[in-house]
Amino acid sequence: MVDIKLLKVQLFKYKGICMISREMAINFLNSASVDDILNYINLINNNFKRKYVTYSKNVFIPLSKWCRNRCGYCIFREDNPSLMKPNEVKEILLRGDKLGCREALFTFGERVDENKEIKEQLKSLGYSNILEYLYDLEEWTLNNTSLLPHTNCGILDYEELKMLKDVNASMGLMLENASERLMNTIAHKYSPGKDPKLRIEMIKNAGKLKIPFTTGLLIGIGETNKEIVDSLFKIKEIYDKYKHIQEVIIQNFKPKKGIPMENFKEPTPIKMLKVIILAKLILKDISIQIPPNLNRETGQLFLLAGVDDWGGVSPLTKDYVNPEAEWPEIEELRNMTEELGLKLKMRLPVYDKYISREWLSEKVYNKIIEMGWLKE
Ligand SMILES: O=c1nc2n(C[C@H](O)[C@H](O)[C@H](O)CO)c3cc(O)ccc3cc-2c(=O)[nH]1
Ligand SMILES: C[C@H]1O[C@@H](n2cnc3c(N)ncnc32)[C@H](O)[C@@H]1O
Ligand code: MET
């Protein structure tokens, strides 16, 4: 058990806020102590005052389910090399717009144009690769709806990120975990794109390009406690240099029938709570996001440990990555939030503090101003 006085001495102060050392963080995950958990929650609530918990009202556009990777936990990926047609995409965007959605989430397989049949389909639409097609759809979104694109489609290089920044309010890539070891395990052994070297390089490139960014960890994929702590410190190190990471998702693995990892267990609520505590202590002013559809029973308790964002929630489309997990109603989220004296607030895919010419392209910035968002 950690004595709270001792704890405060051990935690070194950084910009007035307590920060935990790597060693203490690993010990905390390895130990089993009610007092430690309660003391840390106390510390978080004394140091990070907040009024709001945010969410983004979105539509999910799974442009293609083909993917060059085969992650052991994924049910999204399909062998079928199909591509959504422009009209299918536009119809979802227009319907989402009518329902008040403000985020167009383009999440799809990695490097789908490595597939010959998809490449052919793109050719017949007049494009030579998937990112040209994506760019046009995202530009159409900006010109014809009040939705703002957020792209999460796996590894992109510097030039690709640069091109997409023009039409994206923010972009994302889950680090999943910084462990190279996982590349030899059931989780990532058939997924060259999950190599942490590549993922870290992309997150850094997004930082160089000043792209407001979402990343996160997937918990429960065979990683060790030390690997979780190392991953959080790696994200912190990148953030300290570039300041572009607006949120970190702490995502719990959900077992599903038919995936290679169907017998893996979901992380326990206490494991999740402890990782969230560490994420907040290490990442401090970065928002911590918990997907409410994957944490229907426990999500509210995680607010106690500093979670301040529910992520994307959709009134129209399902979560294609976790199709079994239904979205709660906004009213349910509001009740869960207000019961703790916090207020629920809608946000855009880009957090308010990044809405400036410094962080956004001309096109995206002007769109947000035209929408009147900053005046609301
Ligand atoms: O519906 C989902 N949305 C997911 N989102 C969407 C996310 O909740 C929002 O789009 C962001 O908060 C931006 O507003 C992700 C976005 C990323 O950049 C990276 C990973 C994810 C993961 C999911 C997911 O599993 N399911
Ligand atoms: C879009 C993100 O969804 C996450 N993801 C993929 N499969 C699962 C699953 N079974 N359970 C929870 N999250 C998952 C990965 O972290 C991916 O990057
Ligand atoms: C559909 S999973 C999310 C996007 C991408 N395939 C990745 O895993 O990074």
Ligand code: SF4
């Ligand atoms: S999680 Fe993403 S990268 Fe992995 S197989 Fe699924 S779609 Fe592909």
